[in-house]
Amino acid sequence: MKGINMLDWSMTKNILFGWIGTPLISGVLGIILSYMIL
Amino acid sequence: MWELLSGVYLGGTLGANDSANIFGTAVTTRVINFNTAVALTSLFVIIGAVLEGAGGIHTLGELADQTIITAFIASLAAALTVTLMTLIGLPISTSQAVVGAIIGSGLMEGRANFAPLGPIVIAWITTPLGAALIAYILYWIYLNLLEKKTGNIGKMDYYIKIAFIISGIYGAYSLGANNVANVMGVYVEAGLFSPQMGGLLGGMSIGLGVIYSKRVMKTVGHKTPG
Numbered sequence: 344m345k346g347i348n349m350l351d352w353s354m355t356k357n358i359l360f361g362w363i364g365t366p367l368i369s370g371v372l373g374i375i376l377s378y379m380i381l
Numbered sequence: 382m383w384e385l386l387s388g389v390y391l392g393g394t395l396g397a398n399d400s401a402n403i404f405g406t407a408v409t410t411r412v413i414n415f416n417t418a419v420a421l422t423s424l425f426v427i428i429g430a431v432l433e434g435a436g437g438i439h440t441l442g443e444l445a446d447q448t449i450i451t452a453f454i455a456s457l458a459a460a461l462t463v464t465l466m467t468l469i470g471l472p473i474s475t476s477q478a479v480v481g482a483i484i485g486s487g488l489m490e491g492r493a494n495f496a497p498l499g500p501i502v503i504a505w506i507t508t509p510l511g512a513a514l515i516a517y518i519l520y521w522i523y524l525n526l527l528e529k530k531t532g533n534i535g536k537m538d539y540y541i542k543i544a545f546i547i548s549g550i551y552g553a554y555s556l557g558a559n560n561v562a563n564v565m566g567v568y569v570e571a572g573l574f575s576p577q578m579g580g581l582l583g584g585m586s587i588g589l590g591v592i593y594s595k596r597v598m599k600t601v602g603h604k605t606p607g
Contacts, residue, residue: 358472362473362474365478369458369479370482371485372485373489376458381454381489
């Protein structure tokens with residue numbers, strides 16, 4: 344487990360936010376833009 | 382054809398950001414210079430997009446029926462999301478932005494098809510896990526076979542430089558093959574052009590973005606965990 348303990352996990356929260364947030368934000372933007380343009 | 386602008390914009394942002402992952406460390410460690418990295422990345426992104434881009438294009442096309450205007454909307458929503466996330470400094474996947482945008486815009490008119498979403502989400506989870514496993518294996522090979530067997534540091538340095546360039550070329554090819562669907566998939570689904578033409582145009586727009594990747598390359602190459 345030495346290798347795992349040497350890793351820097353400080354960015355994990357930001358990366359997870361990007362990972363989950365990206366499809367949600369683009370989905371909401373898709374809905375808004377469709378409502379405005381179509 | 383103005384509807385194509387958001388696709389070209391998305392391709393440019395993808396090229397400017399994602400290409401930095403390929404040669405960022407090689408450029409900042411001066412294994413190759415920036416202009417050579419741009420030329421190699423652009424060329425092999427286009428080759429990968431034309432030769433192998435069609436598969437991903439078909440998968441994304443199944444998420445929702447597209448017209449040219451809905452393709453424009455989905456690309457614009459994805460490009461704005463990538464720009465927003467880049468501005469706040471979060472490393473994200475353009476593929477996730479595009480899939481979210483296609484589903485979101487498709488929901489408005491009942492065009493969204495959730496069936497292909499399962500394999501796509503599984504790929505989102507398995508990709509980082511698979512990459513971590515392969516990186517672990519490669520590093521083990523490096524430590525246990527190459528470093529121990531090759532005593533000459535100069536020779537080792539030479540091998541690493543060659544490996545850097547070969548893996549960069551392969552990375553550029555894969556970037557084009559896998560990501561061109563994000564850029565042009567909706568337009569192909571809308572019937573604007575064939576998958577091969579979509580691959581060529583998408584590859585060229587990503588290649589254009591690579592020219593503007595210098596700043597991100599330097600960030601990737603220099604930024605180390607604090």
